[in-house]
Amino acid sequence: MSARPEAEDRGLTLVKTQLRGGVWEGVLSCATGAPTPPALEIFHPGGAIEDFTLEPVPGEEVAFLLRIPLGRELISDGVHLVTIAERETGTVLGRVTIAADADETEDLRAEVRLLRAELDMLKRAFRRHCVETGAM
Structure with a gap:
């Protein structure tokens, strides 16, 4: 997954790195000179995911590792969509689709x-x- 065009215009790029053990991981890159990542909002039709983590990538000034635990409610029959957005602007950075x-x-x-x-x-x-x- 890569960032949406409107997110890239703002200097934000989200790239998936892996999905393992029920935890989705990706790297959020910010524009040069942005020492802190933007506040994120992660949600699905059943509600928000609050227990995600966003940590600096060692050796990278403007890259942050995003980890999103996908709860039991998302591991069920059907297709579930998790949306990752910048909280302030609502800009969608990416989506995670889970189908079972x-x-x-x-x-x-x-x-x-x-x-x-x-x-x-x-x-x-x-x-x-x-x-x-x-x-x-």
Whole structure:
């Protein structure tokens, strides 16, 4: 995940580094001369996540390691979206999407297979049209 364009305009960039053991991690880089990170707001439809940490990256003046523990309420059937935003401006820095449940995943795979088949059909029809009209 990288920062949204409006966040980059303000000199903020959030890049995911890993998701391990239920903890999402990323590096928040701030504009040169910003010794402290912006206040963040992290939330999902069920509420806010308050117990995240934001610590300086050793050896980096304007980079901070963000750790967000993903609670049990986010590890359940369906798709859950966690939004990371700058508290003062509301600028969205990034989003974390969590999807669970094999049935929904299989449905999505079936939809992708169907879309690919339809795309292949359209490509064949377009090529046939080009040959018939001499456009190629």
